[in-house]
Amino acid sequence: MSLDEHEYRRLLCSMSLGYTAYHVWALQARRERKFNIARLLAAASSVKRIRAELAFRALGEVGKTSDNVARALAGLEPESVATGPVTGTGAISRDLLNRAARALAEGRDLLASELDDLFVCGGCGELMEGPTDACAICGTVREGFQSFRAAEAMGNLGPTSIMRRLEQSITTIHALMSDIDEELLAVRAVGGYSIKELIGHLADTDEVFRERAWLILELDEPRLPAAHPPKLAKAEVYRTHPLADLFEHFQNSRQQTLDLLRGLTAAAWRRTGNHPIFGIVPLTHQGNWVIEHERSHLVEMAQLRHDLLHQHDQFNPPVLPPNLVAEILEGE
Structure with missing residues (x-):
């Protein structure tokens, strides 16, 4: 060599x-x-x-x-060498x-x-x-x-994809809470939260996003408020709320958000706000922010629903993989 x-x-x-x-x-x-x-x-x-x-x-x-595929099938075996840092x-x-x-x-x-x-x-x-x-x-x-x-930093979804994802969440959450006993929806995962708490939390987060979107659309480069409530623990009160009320709360909030955003021009989506952590960001950044956060919790809810419906021991709460538990940080 x-x-x-x-x-x-x-x-x-x-x-x-x-x-x-x-x-x-x-x-x-x-x-x-x-x-x-x-x-x-x-x-x-x-x-x-x-x-x-x-x-x-x-x-x-x-x-x-064609040669690369043939080599892939044959198995590529590079020599082992010391790497250094x-x-x-x-x-x-x-x-x-x-x-x-x-x-x-x-x-x-x-x-x-x-x-x-x-x-x-x-x-x-x-x-x-x-x-x-x-x-x-x-x-x-x-x-x-x-x-x-x-x-x-939050993602690269454009306005059309953002709107589609925001609309789809209503259907997704409805499916996740259907055909499951309401008592199970209040059961918390070990180290996590219940489906009821997560639905209420997503509604709260949607309100934060809508407030920021309104500020961006109405003012010139406004300072955007931090996420509130910043911690999922604030959603504990939702465990005792009727499921129908929680879903209606989320659905109504999301519909208001969609009404605010529907029909915006490309220029409107490029309008900016000043975020304490992310700096000067366009409305699309905040759209990706709420979708990224929501997607994580929807996966968490789907896993929780699956475990609740299929677990053999009804007395032990489910344990979710750590990578499925998401949260908004203070000031985000």
Whole structure:
């Protein structure tokens, strides 16, 4: 093996491991609702993926698709090599990670004022903070960058998809609460909450979103209020509410939200507000925010419903996988 080939194999191994590490860490940060830190980790993951791809290609491991499929079926067995460090080795990466570490030491996410939009060069994998016209390393223009913007931290759904998801939630929640004893809907999972509490919580969150949307549409770059109630524990009162009342509460709130948003122009969806954590964000950001939060709880509710209907021991509450339990953080 030549020195160059050995180095490429070392890079491939190191960058592949680094990609996996940062990718999974980004997912974990999202689960903990540290969305700006997740954005940083996702950008770092992209750096590693691009550099792993460059090394893989340099080793001649990429051919025509027919050859690649044949190799996949045959089984690709790369040689094992020592990797060296796989994370945080560049100066900018270490600077960004140190900022994240300081924020986490204070029990919070990075603020938008502490982390600018991030870009990764698609040509060489260089990580950049803030807008730039071209990569200083390889000259790739900004159109060839991958972007990790604060405004897109929640997701990239456009107005049509946002509206469709908001509408679908009414049907989904109705299906989740149908054909199940109302007493079971008040049963809490271990370390979690009941379906009744979650329905009430989603209605509360929808009201927060609608308030923010109204402010964005009516005022010029308003300061957006933090999520309230910020904790699911505030929803405990809903355990004793009649199910029909809870669903009506959610349905009425969601219908008001849909009425507010229906028929908005593309320009209206681009109107912005000033969020204490995420900075200047468009209405689409907040639409993705409520949908991302809602999706997590709908999965949680579906799992809880399944376990309640199929568990053999009715005296022990269900235990949900930890990754299914979501929550809004203070100030989010």
